[in-house]
Amino acid sequence: MSLIVVGTMAFDAIETPFGKSDRIIGGAATYISWSASNFTRPIHQVSVVGGDFPESELNALQERGVQIDGVQIKKDEKSFFWSGRYHLDMNTRDTLDTQLNVLADFDPVLPESYKNAEFLMLGNLVPAVQLKVISQLQQKPKLTVMDTMNFWMDTALDDLKKVIQQVDVLMVNDSEARQLSGEYSLVKAARAIMNMGPTYLVIKKGEHGALLFHGNQVFFAPALPLEEVFDPTGAGDTFAGGFIGYIAQTKDISFDNMKNGIIVGSAMASFCVEKFGTERLKEISKADIDARIKEFVQLVNFDINLI
Amino acid sequence: MSLIVVGTMAFDAIETPFGKSDRIIGGAATYISWSASNFTRPIHQVSVVGGDFPESELNALQERGVQIDGVQIKKDEKSFFWSGRYHLDMNTRDTLDTQLNVLADFDPVLPESYKNAEFLMLGNLVPAVQLKVISQLQQKPKLTVMDTMNFWMDTALDDLKKVIQQVDVLMVNDSEARQLSGEYSLVKAARAIMNMGPTYLVIKKGEHGALLFHGNQVFFAPALPLEEVFDPTGAGDTFAGGFIGYIAQTKDISFDNMKNGIIVGSAMASFCVEKFGTERLKEISKADIDARIKEFVQLVNFDINLI
Numbered sequence: 001m002s003l004i005v006v007g008t009m010a011f012d013a014i015e016t017p018f019g020k021s022d023r024i025i026g027g028a029a030t031y032i033s034w035s036a037s038n039f040t041r042p043i044h045q046v047s048v049v050g051g052d053f054p055e056s057e058l059n060a061l062q063e064r065g066v067q068i069d070g071v072q073i074k075k076d077e078k079s080f081f082w083s084g085r086y087h088l089d090m091n092t093r094d095t096l097d098t099q100l101n102v103l104a105d106f107d108p109v110l111p112e113s114y115k116n117a118e119f120l121m122l123g124n125l126v127p128a129v130q131l132k133v134i135s136q137l138q139q140k141p142k143l144t145v146m147d148t149m150n151f152w153m154d155t156a157l158d159d160l161k162k163v164i165q166q167v168d169v170l171m172v173n174d175s176e177a178r179q180l181s182g183e184y185s186l187v188k189a190a191r192a193i194m195n196m197g198p199t200y201l202v203i204k205k206g207e208h209g210a211l212l213f214h215g216n217q218v219f220f221a222p223a224l225p226l227e228e229v230f231d232p233t234g235a236g237d238t239f240a241g242g243f244i245g246y247i248a249q250t251k252d253i254s255f256d257n258m259k260n261g262i263i264v265g266s267a268m269a270s271f272c273v274e275k276f277g278t279e280r281l282k283e284i285s286k287a288d289i290d291a292r293i294k295e296f297v298q299l300v301n302f303d304i305n306l307i
Numbered sequence: 308m309s310l311i312v313v314g315t316m317a318f319d320a321i322e323t324p325f326g327k328s329d330r331i332i333g334g335a336a337t338y339i340s341w342s343a344s345n346f347t348r349p350i351h352q353v354s355v356v357g358g359d360f361p362e363s364e365l366n367a368l369q370e371r372g373v374q375i376d377g378v379q380i381k382k383d384e385k386s387f388f389w390s391g392r393y394h395l396d397m398n399t400r401d402t403l404d405t406q407l408n409v410l411a412d413f414d415p416v417l418p419e420s421y422k423n424a425e426f427l428m429l430g431n432l433v434p435a436v437q438l439k440v441i442s443q444l445q446q447k448p449k450l451t452v453m454d455t456m457n458f459w460m461d462t463a464l465d466d467l468k469k470v471i472q473q474v475d476v477l478m479v480n481d482s483e484a485r486q487l488s489g490e491y492s493l494v495k496a497a498r499a500i501m502n503m504g505p506t507y508l509v510i511k512k513g514e515h516g517a518l519l520f521h522g523n524q525v526f527f528a529p530a531l532p533l534e535e536v537f538d539p540t541g542a543g544d545t546f547a548g549g550f551i552g553y554i555a556q557t558k559d560i561s562f563d564n565m566k567n568g569i570i571v572g573s574a575m576a577s578f579c580v581e582k583f584g585t586e587r588l589k590e591i592s593k594a595d596i597d598a599r600i601k602e603f604v605q606l607v608n609f610d611i612n613l614i
Binding site: 088184185186187188205208209220221222225226228256259260290293304 | 493516529536563567604
């Protein structure tokens with residue numbers, strides 16, 4: 001039940017209406033693995049960091065069952081850095097600074113031990129790099145999940161479409177679904193995107209929940225109404241991590257089980273936003289997660305008898 | 308199981324990205340009663356129209372079990388008129404024209420037969436008029452539900468707060484909940500508003516569903532993902548009508564049954580937006596409604612076993 005997680009490991013500096021962080025640990029693969037490792041181990045990480053990335057962070061991940069053979073450490077270079085400021089609604093943000101650093105010429109090399117993985121999670125990253133990972137696999141995984149964003153639609157659409165063609169589950173947010181499909185209606189957008197390759201599409205709507213589409217079926221998972229969203233950074237990655245972690249744990253890729261995966265992902269994301277960065281993800285226990293999932297069950301539970 | 312419905316009966320002229328209507332029948336009480344009469348009859352309507360309001364529309368309502376003894380017909384005056392244009396997202400709109408006409412000096416008089424009603428639905432209307440209706444009742448209804456909007460928060464906040472104090476269930480949309488409470492977080496907004504009087508609060512989020520708050524409990528109902536939202540006018544009123552109609556039918560005002568009411572309201576609203584004005588509401592059958600409610604059950608249904 002091995003899982004490959006591909007994505008950035010990086011530094012972020014974040015401003016929200018509630019405060020401002022120093023340079024803290026971030027990156028899609030970081031959040032995905034902190035989230036997924038609650039459900040499945042080992043995780044085979046594929047990423048690149050500079051000499052400035054703390055060894056303690058790599059050790060902490062290894063203690064969680066995250067293998068880092070596939071993480072390149074370029075001692076004389078700097079890690080990827082992103083800085084952003086969130087607006088009051090926490091659904092929109094401005095990028096203040098992006099320094100690619102080690103990411104600029106990242107050429108992923110899959111260790112032999114990774115090449116027969118059953119599950120592949122392509123976190124948000126340069127599509128060309130995602131393609132290089134796929135091309136090194138010895139067999140098609142049982143399930144390939146891809147998370148991406150509007151930046152690649154603007155700058156690398158051809159490559160992006162090549163990756164999309166090869167994945168089973170695509171995850172984007174609502175505005176990205178509209179951009180990628182050219183359709184305003186999410187139902188029409190979903191149909192158009194599934195015609196590009198993926199048989200499953202997840203549309204993330206932040207505080208408004210998430211939709212899972214498959215053929216003519218649709219499932220809706222709410223977001224938990226929270227007193228405060230402290231820092232949304234990494235919520236999408238954490239969602240993806242909970243989803244693929246649960247799927248890898250249960251080894252069941254049916255639509256019905258994917259619904260559960262979406263709920264687990266939503267529960268994990270609801271923790272992520274409670275504190276800056278990965279802080280909350282590092283604190284929570286299995287009991288916390290189970291209790292949160294039960295809150296989701298309660299949140300949408302109703303029992304109507306048609307009269 | 309008598310139900311009083313208070314609100315406007317009016318003409319609307321609507322522009323959406325999909326088209327433009329002539330002067331068509333609208334008004335909160337119109338939509339509420341078309342929706343509620345699928346579940347409970349008789350309905351005691353309280354409203355005011357001018358001599359220009361078609362008798363055929365009043366007859367059609369009466370055939371649905373809507374009694375119009377409480378509807379004042381001012382033959383020499385004109386009905387309330389509203390004209391608006393929706394933006395592409397259908398969640399925002401500009402008011403192009405408002406002509407109060409008969410509404411300007413509306414003084415509701417409750418017929419004797421209305422005064423012991425078990426359920427009271429105060430549709431969106433001048434708060435002072437809503438107060439006058441409450442003051443004429445001989446006994447407190449089993450449940451009083453109030454729908455209102457930002458316009459009254461801007462222009463009649465004192466009166467509005469007096470009504471809010473006396474109702475059991477308040478319905479507003481998300482931006483109105485924020486305006487009324489001064490809180491951005493909907494969880495905090497809900498707590499603040501419930502401190503103003505209502506023990507239940509419904510926050511409507513349009514295409515993003517609706518939340519029901521009661522004490523520390525919360526329930527979330529999704530909106531059905533639709534291929535096209537043709538005209539959102541009256542969706543909130545139709546939602547309210549489905550809710551109160553179902554509650555009046557089942558006579559059960561528990562939190563658990565209100566969840567069902569929210570689902571029924573959401574199902575009714577999903578029909579309303581499929582065509583201009585009340586057109587779709589006039590077409591649908593009980594079988595259509597039951598099938599739609601089953602779609603909602605499917606939409607959020609999942610069965611997770613914590614491992």
